[in-house]
Amino acid sequence: MSARSVHITTFGCQMNEHDSERMLGMLDALGYAPTEDRDAADLILFNTCSIREKADDRFVAHLRQAAAVKRRRPETLIGVGGCWAQSVKDQVFRQFPFVDVAFGPGQVHKLAEFLTSDSLTAQGFFEFEGFTGHLPARRARDVQGWVQISAGCNQRCSYCIVPSTRGREVSRPLEELVDEVRGLVADGVREVTLLGQNVNSWGVRLRPHPSTFATLLRELDAIEGLDRIRYTSPHPQDMKEDVVLAHAECPSVCEHVHLPLQAGSSRILKLMRRTYTREHFLDRVALIREHVPDCAITTDIIVGFPGETEADFQETLEVVDEVGFDGAFTFIFSPRRDTEAALMEDDVPHEVKVARMERLVELVQRRAHERAQRFVGRTLEVLVEGPSRHDPSRMRGRCRHNKVVNFEGLAVPGELVPVEITGATSQTLTGELSLVARAAAF
Structure with missing residues (x-):
């Protein structure tokens, strides 16, 4: 009997990408092989996002295409997981009767229970059970791995649907995380990215032994063979000096912090329930640059929030x-169901939002281009990911600052190589493999 096949489409954030890897690892154990051909798959899966309206619209269009496949091949199973499924749990089967199984982010493991049950009648799984990620993962890249350190979020940002789709924050124990990363390193992983809705509040509520995110970073940095540690996303309120010092003092913690601003007006931040002010955010940036002067800082910004003048x-x-x-x-702000902001008067005209977005993007790109020039003439360590997407004759990878680097020279995916940077745009760097530095065991 030939292996059954699964096609999975992932929308949204890195947490969703990791959840999809866990789905594929679990399905591999059940005899499902991944396929790129949705029309021929025995199981069509969607891992959904509900942060923005466009993600909803894109997903529903894909779901309609899957329904057409099921009409041609009725034995095809269709599954919908993730935040969108959780947010519309009371209507998913009524709105889309061709869906066989639906499950929230905290119920990934229930997919296996459904597929191995005697009767494949439509079922939904939406309970919050804390962290349910103890599943094998089928990683997209051999040397890079995601590690989920917490589930859920205790913040109540007025525009955000995450607390209602992923539940209250639950941290995983320190020892469990260290053991998982050790296992990944033993399996050839060189770079891990720690995932959580608010990573730097990790550990505070662990019982009986509370901990801190800085402690976790230092414990992971001590693992021999781990070259790089990244994480996403922190909250400015919880970005403390001990975390910044871990960046400065731990060799494997990368020189990159993604620090979501959302808005530069303290009045709008208060309406967003972001729990910090413009001044506090700028203070955190100053603290980072004091201890890690070369640190790359990226951010998220929402334009046109209700009441924005x-x-x-x-x-x-x-x-x-x-x-x-x-x-x-x-x-651009779009209201999400079951959020406080959805009840606010959306009083910024769409054309004003679009015009503001254009002005913002122009400034972001201009300043990012200026910042990137500091890399030209330097030799950076690049983790090779594969051929360049736009020019297969060149290689592509990322430096420790999380900038994409396209470069000339021969290298193997998974290698750490020295690249002399010869050019920089707002988004990418270009360069040449430094044979001199490589020969000197860079």
Whole structure:
């Protein structure tokens, strides 16, 4: 009997990418092999996001295509997991009767229970059970791995649907995380990315032994063979000096911090329930640059939040100009179901939002381009990921500052190689493999 096949489409954040890897690892144990051909798959899976309206719209279009496959091949199973499924749990089967199984982010393991049950009648799994990630993962890259350190979030940002889709924050024990990373390193992983909705509040509520995110970073840094540690995302309120010092003192903790700003106006931040002010955010940036001067700082910014005036938006532009971010994810506000902001009057006209977004993006890219010039002429350590996406004759990788580097020279995916940087844009660096540095065992 031939192996059954699964096609999975992932929307949204790195946490979702990790959840998809865990789904594939679990399905591999059940005899399912991944396929790129959705039309021929025995199981069509969607791992969904509900942070922004566009993600919803894109997903529903894909789901309609899967329904067409099921009409041609009725034995095909369709599964929907992730935040969107959790957010519409009361209506998913009524709205989409062709779906066979639906499950929230905390119920990934229930997919296996459904597939191995005697009767494949439509089922939904949406309970919060804390961390349910003790599943094998099928990693997309051999030398890079995700590690989920916590589940859920205790923040109540007025625009965010995550607390209702992923539940209250639950931290995994320190010893368990150290053991998992040791296992990944033994399996050839050189770089890990720690995942959580608010990573730097990790450990505070662990019982009987509370801990801190800085302690976790130092414990992982001590693991022999681990070259790089990244994490996403911290919250400015919880970005303490001990974490910044871990960046400065731990060789494997990368020189990159993704610090979400969301808005540069303290008035708008209060409406967003972000629990910090413009001044506190700038203080955290100053602290990072004091201890890690070369650190790359990236951010998230929302344009057109309810009540945002031109003066508020100017304050956002002022912060962006003052900080000089190395990159930013920028979004036009769209209300999400079951959030406080969805009940606010969306009083910023769409054309104003679009115009503000254009001004913001221009400034972000100009400052990021200026910041990137500091790398030209330097030799950076690059973790090779494979051929360049736009020019297969060149190689592609990332430096410790999380910038994509396209370079000339021969290298193998998974290698750490020295690259002399010859050019820089707002988003990528270009360079040449430094044979001299490589020969000297860079």
